[in-house]
Amino acid sequence: MSSILQELESQISGLKTSTTKSNVGIVREIGDGVARIEGLSDVMLNELIEFPGGLYGLALNLEEGEVGCILLGDEKGVVEGVEVKTTGRLLSVPVGKGLLGRVVDTLGAPVDGKGPITASAIYPVEKVAPGIIKRKSVSQPVQTGIMAIDAMIPVGRGQRELIIGDRATGKTTIAIDTIINQARINKANEGKPGFRPLYSIYVGIGQKNSNIARSLAVLEAAGAMPYTIIVSAPASDTATNQYLAPFSGAAMGEWFMDNGMDALIVYDDLSKHAVAYRQVSLLLKRPSGREAYPGDVFYLHSRLLERSARVDEKNGNGSVTALPIIETQAGDVSAYIPTNVISITDGQIYLETDLFYQGIRPAVSVGLSVSRVGSAAQIKAVKQVAGKIKGDLAQFRELAAFAQFGSDLDAKTKSILDRGARIVELFKQVQYNPLATEVMVTTLWSMQNGYMDDVAVDKIKDFQLKLQDYFATRKDAVLAKIRDTGAINDDITADLKAALSEFKSSYR
Amino acid sequence: MKLDKDARKLTKGLFQLSLTNGRLDQKKVSAVVSKVIASKPRSFVGILKEYQRLVRLEVGKHHAVVESATPLDKQAGDHLLANLRAKYGNDLTIEFKTTPELLGGLRIKIGSDVFDSSVRERLARLETQLTHA
Numbered sequence: 001m002s003s004i005l006q007e008l009e010s011q012i013s014g015l016k017t018s019t020t021k022s023n024v025g026i027v028r029e030i031g032d033g034v035a036r037i038e039g040l041s042d043v044m045l046n047e048l049i050e051f052p053g054g055l056y057g058l059a060l061n062l063e064e065g066e067v068g069c070i071l072l073g074d075e076k077g078v079v080e081g082v083e084v085k086t087t088g089r090l091l092s093v094p095v096g097k098g099l100l101g102r103v104v105d106t107l108g109a110p111v112d113g114k115g116p117i118t119a120s121a122i123y124p125v126e127k128v129a130p131g132i133i134k135r136k137s138v139s140q141p142v143q144t145g146i147m148a149i150d151a152m153i154p155v156g157r158g159q160r161e162l163i164i165g166d167r168a169t170g171k172t173t174i175a176i177d178t179i180i181n182q183a184r185i186n187k188a189n190e191g192k193p194g195f196r197p198l199y200s201i202y203v204g205i206g207q208k209n210s211n212i213a214r215s216l217a218v219l220e221a222a223g224a225m226p227y228t229i230i231v232s233a234p235a236s237d238t239a240t241n242q243y244l245a246p247f248s249g250a251a252m253g254e255w256f257m258d259n260g261m262d263a264l265i266v267y268d269d270l271s272k273h274a275v276a277y278r279q280v281s282l283l284l285k286r287p288s289g290r291e292a293y294p295g296d297v298f299y300l301h302s303r304l305l306e307r308s309a310r311v312d313e314k315n316g317n318g319s320v321t322a323l324p325i326i327e328t329q330a331g332d333v334s335a336y337i338p339t340n341v342i343s344i345t346d347g348q349i350y351l352e353t354d355l356f357y358q359g360i361r362p363a364v365s366v367g368l369s370v371s372r373v374g375s376a377a378q379i380k381a382v383k384q385v386a387g388k389i390k391g392d393l394a395q396f397r398e399l400a401a402f403a404q405f406g407s408d409l410d411a412k413t414k415s416i417l418d419r420g421a422r423i424v425e426l427f428k429q430v431q432y433n434p435l436a437t438e439v440m441v442t443t444l445w446s447m448q449n450g451y452m453d454d455v456a457v458d459k460i461k462d463f464q465l466k467l468q469d470y471f472a473t474r475k476d477a478v479l480a481k482i483r484d485t486g487a488i489n490d491d492i493t494a495d496l497k498a499a500l501s502e503f504k505s506s507y508r
Numbered sequence: 509m510k511l512d513k514d515a516r517k518l519t520k521g522l523f524q525l526s527l528t529n530g531r532l533d534q535k536k537v538s539a540v541v542s543k544v545i546a547s548k549p550r551s552f553v554g555i556l557k558e559y560q561r562l563v564r565l566e567v568g569k570h571h572a573v574v575e576s577a578t579p580l581d582k583q584a585g586d587h588l589l590a591n592l593r594a595k596y597g598n599d600l601t602i603e604f605k606t607t608p609e610l611l612g613g614l615r616i617k618i619g620s621d622v623f624d625s626s627v628r629e630r631l632a633r634l635e636t637q638l639t640h641a
Contacts, residue, residue, distance in 0.1 A: 018625060019624065019625035020623070020624050020625075020629065020633070021621065021622070021623050021624075022621075022624065023620050023621060023622070024617070024620050024622045025620055034530045038565070039565075039620035041569075041619060041620045041621075042621075044618070064576070065561070065562065065565055084621070
């Protein structure tokens with residue numbers, strides 16, 4: 001006992017003198033957001049370094065006698081010869097529900113002028129992804145509210161689904177639609193036992209400020225902001241902040257995962273993220289590789305996306321779903337960064353310019369889009385009605401190329417072509433207007449069961465809208481039944497048949 | 509002037525040659541310098557500058573700079589030197605400086621380690637605690 005007391009006493013007397021030991025270095029070179037520092041013999045990789053005037057840096061290159069450091073702010077006021085010191089800390093950001101509804105920068109500081117943020121905890125920006133033992137397989141769906149995606153390329157909670165396409169093909173729109181749909185579902189099911197809300201985090205990297213503002217306005221108008229965090233590192237921000245922003249977003253998502261909640265993170269976009277990292281690396285004089293990207297640009301994205309996971313009950317019982325976005329140049333998916341990210345993710349939604357200008361929006365290319373794990377998470381009712389659609393569409397496209405040549409088509413071919421044209425029409429969907437699952441199920445069911453075969457292709461959209469209206473106003477009970485059972489049984493089939501024949505008799 | 513890879517390697521080798529049992533040897537240093545000046549290898553000025561930097565850093569590791577607000581008396585200085593030598597080795601050299609800005613207390617810098625018990629540092633810490641808490 002006395003030894004403990006002695007130890008305590010010596011510790012307290014040690015406190016009184018209050019001598020601090022620190023490890024310091026001298027700035028030798030500074031510029032372009034990068035500093036080279038001499039000294040700092042005890043510095044650790046990724047450690048925060050304190051500059052005079054409250055500026056911090058991150059030690060990224062540890063060389064013999066010198067340390068390469070990137071600055072997390074404005075370098076004005078730092079001159080050659082000033083003393084800097086190590087802090088023994090890692091870069092961390094505030095996390096928690098207090099951030100919902102807010103717009104923050106890379107360091108978690110608010111930029112929306114709505115006052116300070118109350119954080120539940122502080123999480124390190126760089127964290128090792130959950131290991132094999134902690135993980136659970138993906139089995140719960142993320143409803144994007146976009147019929148083409150939910151029916152053919154389902155996404156599950158904990159999955160990483162890449163959204164890839166040229167500029168202006170609707171990549172961000174898909175992500176925003178998904179966020180809006182989550183908010184809608186969260187609002188409708190609030191307080192229901194067993195319901196797991198999905199919180200969204202939108203990370204804008206290297207975007208125009210006007211684009212982020214537009215996304216924010218759309219989310220606010222749709223009432224999605226109470227369930228959303230926006231991490232903004234616009235094009236005017238430093239390359240350091242752009243490079244770190246997705247990691248900050250991932251840290252915020254991990255808090256939800258660790259506390260039994262689900263999160264969805266949109267990284268918009270990782271092409272610009274790679275460019276920011278390339279800039280930082282080149283300024284640090286790291287050797288460059290293909291397209292001047294540093295050798296570890298693959299690891300950069302793999303360690304980021306590996307942090308999306310679904311963990312078991314013992315390790316937080318939550319999930320982080322990632323929707324990274326990649327912008328291709330002239331449809332070239334075989335460029336360096338796109339191939340890297342395609343190989344890391346669990347599937348991709350490929351958007352085509354041609355389809356977009358043909359008026360097929362969302363311009364999802366059915367042939368090139370896949371989801372490698374999502375089908376396990378698809379709701380049974382959707383699986384029942386959408387199981388064959390991908391195959392039907394593939395057949396349709398194959399035959400459509402043929403049909404251009406000749407006029408003599410046998411009945412079978414013609415039916416495939418007719419069905420295909422109607423599916424394509426059905427999958428067109430205006431932006432920021434996600435559909436509920438039960439509405440999707442009823443629409444697809446009526447199409448699969450031939451109720452749309454005698455409707456002209458250019459009338460399909462009209463038919464669909466009126467059908468949705470009809471169900472919403474007069475057959476609410478059927479929709480509720482589908483919503484509650486999550487599958488189509490004989491009872492519901494009978495209801496649907498009755499409803500459809502009634503609707504068809506009145507449809508003009 | 510940027511030093512190329514080979515010159516950098518050569519400098520590192522020269523520096524290794526100037527050590528005896530891991531400590532800088534004055535005789536060897538002057539021998540290395542005169543040899544380099546005599547043989548004039550490619551970009552030898554750059555090599556010498558880099559060599560000087562390495563030597564400066566190495567010397568700095570065994571040199572203590574003690575700053576105080578008022579000059580220390582001889583006894584306190586000797587006591588301090590004895591204590592520091594016990595910790596950092598017997599070849600430690602010491603330099604005393606008077607820095608009134610410290611207001612009080614001591615600041616000792618050895619290599620890149622800094623022990624700070626000055627009033628200025630404590631005030632600065634208090635300030636950050638009050639402003640960032």
